[in-house]
Amino acid sequence: MSIRPYSSLLDRLKEVGLRPTRQRLALARLLFADGDRHVTAEQLHDEALKAEIPVSLATIYNTLHQFTKAGLLREVVVEPGRSYFDTNTSDHHHFFHEEVGQLEDIPGEQVRLAELPAPPSGTAIRRVDVIVRIRPS
């Protein structure tokens, strides 16, 4: 996402059929301004308020889900009762730092699946998530 220049956020929203409202633009800026990020709804909400963007929690959730559906974000589930949203939508995997509750991308192709199982009949693979759970050593 960081590939795209700042000014095109508006265009990207339009492309995916979302009106470029004040809130969405502001949140998109927070999310995509600098590099890859992994945020929870609460985190983004706090950040928005600190940045003087008064936005309701409901809108945070709406926006995160709409962005996800539109392919601008990817949801990552690693902890019960908390969702993370990843601004890196390319095919990649994660470290999850369990003590801290922090996600980190595993760069490039450092994880490679030698073999994938055939999906049960009548089903198709939608996505493969690899989570490497780490701890302070």
Add this chain to the structure above:
Amino acid sequence: MSIRPYSSLLDRLKEVGLRPTRQRLALARLLFADGDRHVTAEQLHDEALKAEIPVSLATIYNTLHQFTKAGLLREVVVEPGRSYFDTNTSDHHHFFHEEVGQLEDIPGEQVRLAELPAPPSGTAIRRVDVIVRIRPS
């Protein structure tokens, strides 16, 4: 887990330092009686009530967590806001049937990681989860 004969449930509980109470024995029986299972707290609760084992939801949660800590169960996180417990504690991975909310073991070594990334310095790998998310095709 199904390796162990039924009568040894009591011993297993003792081994891991949990008193073999009526509730724990009954839940262990439900969990480990026939083969590998993936249950949520609510599912197990319903099952227990149907089997005429009146047990409170709090005890279900306590028991699932104690069993997990003791290594009799393994917790699998695939959906926000819902935890699954797997009676198969050996090293293996999962299909997750998204429409139905059902986990299924990927048999044997059908998933092999060709390369694992080095964990960030100061950390050690605790576990690697591979979740193959599937959909009806």
Add this chain to the structure above:
DNA sequence: AGGATAGTTTAGAACTAGTCTAAACTATTG
């Protein structure tokens, strides 16, 4: 065996993340 003790269970309150609702607001379209 019987009582003391420490671990366990329980109902229900409390909590947390997330969703819903319906009214107010705003971007777009003509």
Add this chain to the structure above:
DNA sequence: CAATAGTTTAGACTAGTTCTAAACTATCCT
């Protein structure tokens, strides 16, 4: 610029889970 359709919002609500403090029970000790 008005009409309209999509968006935002506060606050009520829900689902899953955890907490609490009182009642209960397995175990230990004599």
